[in-house]
Amino acid sequence: MIYHHIALNVPLGLLTYSYPQAIPAGTRVAVPFRGREAVGVVWETDVKPEIAPAKILPVKQVFGQEPPLPEDWRALLDFVSRYYLYPIGQAVFAALPQGMREARAVTLPQPPHFYGLSEEGRMQAPPPVRFSKQHALWQALAAGHQEEACLKAIHPQAGKLLQQWRQAGWLDESEAAAPQIAASQHLLNDGQQAAADTLQTGLSSFQTFLLYGITGSGKTEVYFDAMAKVLAQGRQVLFLLPEINLTPQLLKRVNERFGQVPTAVLHSQTAAGRRTQDYLRAMTGQAKLVIGTRLAVFTPLPDLALIVVDEEHDASFKQDNELRYHARDLAVWRGKQSACPVVLGSATPSLESWHKAQSGGYRLLELTQRARRAARPPQVEILDVRRQQLDNGFSQQALKLIQENHQNGGLTLVYLNRRGFAPALFCGDCGHIFGCPRCSAKMVLHQRVRQLRCHHCDFRQAIPRKCPDCGNQDLTAVGHGTQRVEETLKSFLPQATVVRVDRDSTARKNDWERLYRDIADNRIDVLVGTQMLAKGHDFARLNLVVVLNADGSLYSADFRAPEKLFAELMQVAGRAGRADAAGRVLIQTQLPEHPVFAAVQAQDYPAFAAHELAERKMFGMPPFGFQAAVRADAVAIGQAQDFLAGIKAEVENRLPPEVSLLGPVPMFMMRLAERERAQVFLESPSRKQLHRAAALWLYLLQGRRDAAVRWSIDVDPLEM
Numbered sequence: 001m002i003y004h005h006i007a008l009n010v011p012l013g014l015l016t017y018s019y020p021q022a023i024p025a026g027t028r029v030a031v032p033f034r035g036r037e038a039v040g041v042v043w044e045t046d047v048k049p050e051i052a053p054a055k056i057l058p059v060k061q062v063f064g065q066e067p068p069l070p071e072d073w074r075a076l077l078d079f080v081s082r083y084y085l086y087p088i089g090q091a092v093f094a095a096l097p098q099g100m101r102e103a104r105a106v107t108l109p110q111p112p113h114f115y116g117l118s119e120e121g122r123m124q125a126p127p128p129v130r131f132s133k134q135h136a137l138w139q140a141l142a143a144g145h146q147e148e149a150c151l152k153a154i155h156p157q158a159g160k161l162l163q164q165w166r167q168a169g170w171l172d173e174s175e176a177a178a179p180q181i182a183a184s185q186h187l188l189n190d191g192q193q194a195a196a197d198t199l200q201t202g203l204s205s206f207q208t209f210l211l212y213g214i215t216g217s218g219k220t221e222v223y224f225d226a227m228a229k230v231l232a233q234g235r236q237v238l239f240l241l242p243e244i245n246l247t248p249q250l251l252k253r254v255n256e257r258f259g260q261v262p263t264a265v266l267h268s269q270t271a272a273g274r275r276t277q278d279y280l281r282a283m284t285g286q287a288k289l290v291i292g293t294r295l296a297v298f299t300p301l302p303d304l305a306l307i308v309v310d311e312e313h314d315a316s317f318k319q320d321n322e323l324r325y326h327a328r329d330l331a332v333w334r335g336k337q338s339a340c341p342v343v344l345g346s347a348t349p350s351l352e353s354w355h356k357a358q359s360g361g362y363r364l365l366e367l368t369q370r371a372r373r374a375a376r377p378p379q380v381e382i383l384d385v386r387r388q389q390l391d392n393g394f395s396q397q398a399l400k401l402i403q404e405n406h407q408n409g410g411l412t413l414v415y416l417n418r419r420g421f422a423p424a425l426f427c428g429d430c431g432h433i434f435g436c437p438r439c440s441a442k443m444v445l446h447q448r449v450r451q452l453r454c455h456h457c458d459f460r461q462a463i464p465r466k467c468p469d470c471g472n473q474d475l476t477a478v479g480h481g482t483q484r485v486e487e488t489l490k491s492f493l494p495q496a497t498v499v500r501v502d503r504d505s506t507a508r509k510n511d512w513e514r515l516y517r518d519i520a521d522n523r524i525d526v527l528v529g530t531q532m533l534a535k536g537h538d539f540a541r542l543n544l545v546v547v548l549n550a551d552g553s554l555y556s557a558d559f560r561a562p563e564k565l566f567a568e569l570m571q572v573a574g575r576a577g578r579a580d581a582a583g584r585v586l587i588q589t590q591l592p593e594h595p596v597f598a599a600v601q602a603q604d605y606p607a608f609a610a611h612e613l614a615e616r617k618m619f620g621m622p623p624f625g626f627q628a629a630v631r632a633d634a635v636a637i638g639q640a641q642d643f644l645a646g647i648k649a650e651v652e653n654r655l656p657p658e659v660s661l662l663g664p665v666p667m668f669m670m671r672l673a674e675r676e677r678a679q680v681f682l683e684s685p686s687r688k689q690l691h692r693a694a695a696l697w698l699y700l701l702q703g704r705r706d707a708a709v710r711w712s713i714d715v716d717p718l719e720m
């Protein structure tokens, strides 16, 4: 018998199983586990068993026809498990798509077929132009060899036509083709060219670049330039973006440039079967370009030659449950592992990355001009609304600007900072506020579906008809949700077309496309929206942005709040005046003297970063110190705090040097989904010592099973 260490989706280490032959590491297998069948991934082969061989169960089935998960992928997961102090098996399964978490063989993707016109085909007349799709299909075949999937994107009936044309002898077929990459529509400007040249010199080894470029400076073209070079060599590119940036606009740009490159798009909304296939296409080297959100960082890529992380500062790269990894940090790790460059791009880099670029760890590339010559940076005005009588959240100045802009034919964006603006229900008689029964959060009013919803745990209930405390039937809505703002604008500007953009109004697939078309066709005058509209969109006509309540988050205890707010305001301000007209931005605030507003007004990220970093340095906060949070939750906060305090007492006199413990304290959002949450913060100027301390906590936590308490460790936490 040969013994194997196998990773299973359980909160334990590797488990030992036997098999008559050696199974290559990385192979998926089915094994018995606690009376049921479980999937595993062979981690080590031919190991010495640490338990009595008679007790070791045999592997039931080996999925040997699938290529094993490669060695570098396993090394990545080993690192993830060690770094994030998370059980190896669970880390492995978090990194696999659904299809590979099931105990049955997966269907392997067929190698793509490429078609082009044959000699004989070239002598035929193309289908008439009036059959526009057939014509386009023919043109594509004439331009060079194309993957069948790309051809189907041009004409849904491509399969049938290809068969006909092949039978007629008009087509050439092959299994591999060097992808043809369309030339850029733009000539790179001097700044872009300089950045692209520097990147090119770094394409053959590991180096992390921070591409810092103001919004609209053409970062995407710089990424594309480097990607084009790598893809033309037939090698693989990993392109990570925040969920919200996977817009049809971005995918359209990718398609225009890399339409002929076999591409896999991986994000949480991809259907499970599709995701498994795309994962395997990447793993077998068939897909050359992998675009995706944070989870795509786990895609096995045998020939990885470039990693791009767009909007690298975005908090959605960090997963905040289960395996609490940061995809940007893992991207850099993978670059090092694969000896390939990593490009992090942002208009407002995370202070961690900026600090590394300033101190020489990363190479800084800067784009200081907007790419379109005529586009000028917007003019930003900070409006103190402390002593103002607001009309449903609007100052007189804001309404006047919107009206004037409408009269001049401009497009306005009214932006709401979600935190300060969720509409709530409130009893005007006794002051009762409708909170979530499960969380320490107010319920949010959703007028259209007549519901109150908790945005933290998704608890829902019908809008109550009367106050549960005093019976008053006249309940008032407070706060200004997008819906109320929309209504206010509609009655203020009855002739204007006001459109609200939020999760509800963009839930369906074609909603965005229709919105873009309507905007392009001048059918919209005012857009009302939240974060969804701040990022990644390029509305050429937009020339006025009004931010209604900018300061909600500044009241919080989160030391990253100013950084986040700065990024958000710069993003949204960057929406204005992208095309030919200079834009205007009006920001209403109750805290006008906060330094973040002066920085936004001057649009000076480096000054803002210098100020924030000086402050962080003084307090030993990241990136000058490192943190981990140990969290516990229970039905009552006391239980959670006692649990942590008990371990803290054990840890305290064994603590490595230079590590301090803070807490246990209740979390900022103490109640979540009927559980109350507390945490202890571990801080240290030394990452190594911090890890030793966190590992000690882990060891003690594992030894102390308390059914009433759940716990977790968050390394490099973003949540307070």
Ligand code: ADP
Pocket (backbone or CB within 6 Å): 186, 187, 188, 189, 192, 213, 214, 215, 216, 217, 218, 219, 220, 221, 371, 372, 373, 538
């Ligand atoms: P960023 O990603 O930095 O916000 P984008 O790459 O989206 O900027 O570019 C902003 C706009 O400028 C886009 O509409 C893009 O097509 C255009 N653009 C980019 N580079 C150039 C260039 N060299 N010449 C003209 N237009 C450009």
Ligand code: ZN
Pocket (backbone or CB within 6 Å): 436, 437, 438, 439, 441, 454, 455, 456, 457, 458, 459, 672, 673
């Ligand atoms: Zn809730």
